[in-house]
Amino acid sequence: MEEKKVTKAQELVYELRIRDTMTKEVITIKPDHTIKDLRNILKENRISGVPVIDKELMVGIISIEDLIKALAKNEMDAKVHEKMTKNVIILYEDEPTINAVKKFNKYDFGRFPILNREGKLVGILTQKDIIRGLLRRIELDYHANELQKYKNVDIFKDIVTEHTNIIVRRYVVGNDFIHGGEAAGEIKKSLVGLGIKPNIVRRVAVAAYEAEMNLIIHSDGGELFADINQERIKIEANDNGPGITDIEKALTGGFSTAPDWVKELGFGAGLGFINIKNCADEMNLESEVGKGTKLKIIINL
Amino acid sequence: MNHKLEGGSVTLREIKYKLSLKIKTAKEHLNIEVTGGYSSDLLSDVMANAKKGNIWITVQSHPNIVAVASLLELSAVIVTGGKKIEKETLSRAEREDITIFDTTDSTFNIVGKLYKMGVIGG
Numbered sequence: 100m101e102e103k104k105v106t107k108a109q110e111l112v113y114e115l116r117i118r119d120t121m122t123k124e125v126i127t128i129k130p131d132h133t134i135k136d137l138r139n140i141l142k143e144n145r146i147s148g149v150p151v152i153d154k155e156l157m158v159g160i161i162s163i164e165d166l167i168k169a170l171a172k173n174e175m176d177a178k179v180h181e182k183m184t185k186n187v188i189i190l191y192e193d194e195p196t197i198n199a200v201k202k203f204n205k206y207d208f209g210r211f212p213i214l215n216r217e218g219k220l221v222g223i224l225t226q227k228d229i230i231r232g233l234l235r236r237i238e239l240d241y242h243a244n245e246l247q248k249y250k251n252v253d254i255f256k257d258i259v260t261e262h263t264n265i266i267v268r269r270y271v272v273g274n275d276f277i278h279g280g281e282a283a284g285e286i287k288k289s290l291v292g293l294g295i296k297p298n299i300v301r302r303v304a305v306a307a308y309e310a311e312m313n314l315i316i317h318s319d320g321g322e323l324f325a326d327i328n329q330e331r332i333k334i335e336a337n338d339n340g341p342g343i344t345d346i347e348k349a350l351t352g353g354f355s356t357a358p359d360w361v362k363e364l365g366f367g368a369g370l371g372f373i374n375i376k377n378c379a380d381e382m383n384l385e386s387e388v389g390k391g392t393k394l395k396i397i398i399n400l
Numbered sequence: 401m402n403h404k405l406e407g408g409s410v411t412l413r414e415i416k417y418k419l420s421l422k423i424k425t426a427k428e429h430l431n432i433e434v435t436g437g438y439s440s441d442l443l444s445d446v447m448a449n450a451k452k453g454n455i456w457i458t459v460q461s462h463p464n465i466v467a468v469a470s471l472l473e474l475s476a477v478i479v480t481g482g483k484k485i486e487k488e489t490l491s492r493a494e495r496e497d498i499t500i501f502d503t504t505d506s507t508f509n510i511v512g513k514l515y516k517m518g519v520i521g522g
Contacts, residue, residue: 167494209495276462276463280468280470280471281467284467284470305447305471312443312444312464365464366444366464370442370445373448
């Protein structure tokens with residue numbers, strides 16, 4: 100993977116401490132509460148997971164997935180401590196935000212509890228918190244009413260420096276159909292948060308989705324990357340193999356090298372690049388067998 | 401409950417009721433009005449053609465249908481043919497707030513009934 104120019108957002112990920120981005124008011128649950136209680140807490144607060152606290156000590160974490168599992172088994176009266184995850188991965192408040200970004204990439208968790216060095220729970224961190232914290236730092240107010248104000252307005256006028264780029268970067272695992280589309284979803288959410296016009300958001304969402312699915316279907320894994328500035332959104336999908344044998348053919352509608360089982364899932368219809376082309380102002384595909392593939396898409400604002 | 405089709409607006413509630421669908425996820429959105437419908441089992445085809453607020457009729461039931469519905473902001477997905485919906489699909493749909501219905505009826509019949517109700521393509 101080639102080294103990209105370091106942008107403001109990337110700098111900030113190192114500079115900002117977790118305590119600057121985390122949510123400080125943590126909603127918690129007790130181990131002897133029931134799954135029914137959990138459901139109410141999640142619903143009332145519109146959140147997807149909570150730490151489990153017993154006498155000021157964190158003993159686990161429980162999320163909406165655990166709730167759904169319990170629901171399926173008809174175990175809504177089970178106690179939280181029977182269903183929670185006990186092996187909790189935590190972060191400390193004085194760590195740089197980049198450590199959190201790395202952990203989100205490594206583990207498939209929606210949130211991490213944040214402790215101070217005395218071991219006391221002081222906050223909770225989701226990926227949304229990080230994006231929000233970054234945006235806040237580049238003088239963007241991410242509050243809902245502000246967002247309303249920014250809807251359909253050129254938000255970049257309000258960013259102080261001209262060279263501020265916003266970066267969304269996600270590693271996509273080859274063959275990981277279960278999480279397919281999540282990276283594109285994240286890119287889409289950042290654009291919506293920035294108040295980008297809906298028709299542009301749609302074009303980016305379609306192009307990013309197809310690029311992500313290409314990584315999942317055809318590569319051994321790679322990186323999906325979105326770089327947003329005042330003029331354009333650049334999406335890149337880069338992988339390290341296996342590479343495309345015949346680029347011209349790959350770009351032909353209806354042609355796909357996807358295996359049958361993938362086609363049965365409704366992928367690999369040879370429509371991906373056509374969709375990308377239709378959504379992009381510029382598209383560039385480079386590939387070398389044994390080396391990898393680089394796809395670059397530009398959508399102008 | 402309003403069953404009239406004034407202004408072509410049909411809610412998920414009316415669709416669920418008239419087509420006897422089972423609702424699997426995001427049950428709080430039944431008041432949403434659908435903007436039209438689209439049916440295809442090829443995900444890229446749906447990405448290219450389904451519009452915001454459309455209801456999508458498909459036999460696919462894997463988690464990626466949630467990604468598609470969420471990215472396009474579809475109003476709901478109807479999984480037809482009595483296909484068993486994967487657990488991961490349901491939990492992801494709940495997480496991303498996407499309403500999924502299922503039915504043993506075929507895509508052909510469901511689309512026909514929707515069309516009759518005033519839910520049209522495009």
